[in-house]
Amino acid sequence: MQEMEFAEAVWRLIEAIFEFGLPSELMRRMMVSRLYYAAYHVALLLLKNVGWTPPVGRGAHGLVLLQLQQHYVNTGQMHTDATNALERLMQLRVRSDYYIDLRLRERDVRRAMRLFRAFFDECIRILGVT
Amino acid sequence: MPRKKRGPKADLKKLVERLVKRKFGDCLLGIRLYGPYEDEDLDVNLLFKEAPSHESERWAKVRQELKKAGFLVLFDWDLWDELEEDEKENWQSLWTPVK
Numbered sequence: 001m002q003e004m005e006f007a008e009a010v011w012r013l014i015e016a017i018f019e020f021g022l023p024s025e026l027m028r029r030m031m032v033s034r035l036y037y038a039a040y041h042v043a044l045l046l047l048k049n050v051g052w053t054p055p056v057g058r059g060a061h062g063l064v065l066l067q068l069q070q071h072y073v074n075t076g077q078m079h080t081d082a083t084n085a086l087e088r089l090m091q092l093r094v095r096s097d098y099y100i101d102l103r104l105r106e107r108d109v110r111r112a113m114r115l116f117r118a119f120f121d122e123c124i125r126i127l128g129v130t
Numbered sequence: 131m132p133r134k135k136r137g138p139k140a141d142l143k144k145l146v147e148r149l150v151k152r153k154f155g156d157c158l159l160g161i162r163l164y165g166p167y168e169d170e171d172l173d174v175n176l177l178f179k180e181a182p183s184h185e186s187e188r189w190a191k192v193r194q195e196l197k198k199a200g201f202l203v204l205f206d207w208d209l210w211d212e213l214e215e216d217e218k219e220n221w222q223s224l225w226t227p228v229k
Contacts, residue, residue, distance in 0.1 A: 060169075065202070091206040094167050095206070098165070107214075111206075
């Protein structure tokens with residue numbers, strides 16, 4: 001599965017889950033996590049296009065933000081709102097994965113969806129795909 | 131690009147608190163600091179009374195200063211009006227009130 005196809009499939013799944021009613025907290029945590037990783041893979045695709053690959057065996061999430069800034073935001077190709085959205089989505093994902101004593105609400109998932117869309121739509125524009 | 135790691139975590143917490151109070155003091159109700167869990171240096175969740183005006187410019191300045199200091203700090207925030215009733219009643223157990 002390719003990155004864009006994966007991201008679209010995740011988005012459709014998240015939307016479909018809401019159509020069945022309010023998801024459980026465990027499901028909400030999974031939804032936020034899936035949205036983040038879908039965005040992360042699209043970010044990696046963008047960076048692969050400029051010749052950057054993440055280092056093996058090290059945390060690459062922070063590096064991805066820095067590299068997007070360097071290769072796309074600083075060169076005027078990507079709006080800074082998109083990397084800010086990815087950063088907020090990353091923080092929500094960290095919270096949903098590690099901070100299990102803090103309730104993750106429906107609005108947090110809705111926010112993750114808005115942040116995903118803000119980042120993903122900018123990537124679609126940059127990559128010129130529909 | 132390797133990131134600099136400076137000083138103890140307590141210093142970073144102070145720096146973050148100082149920055150967000152300086153940039154968002156007019157609309158900031160509470161702050162919650164946690165982590166780090168992965169390769170970030172700190173996770174921050176803020177509670178705003180209302181959406182800050184000129185938000186992008188303010189965030190740019192906060193991020194710029196933290197980047198200059200060599201830290202990756204992840205921010206997210208909530209708005210008071212969007213909290214559920216139980217959160218509004220117990221917000222001081224979730225966020226540390228800003229004085």
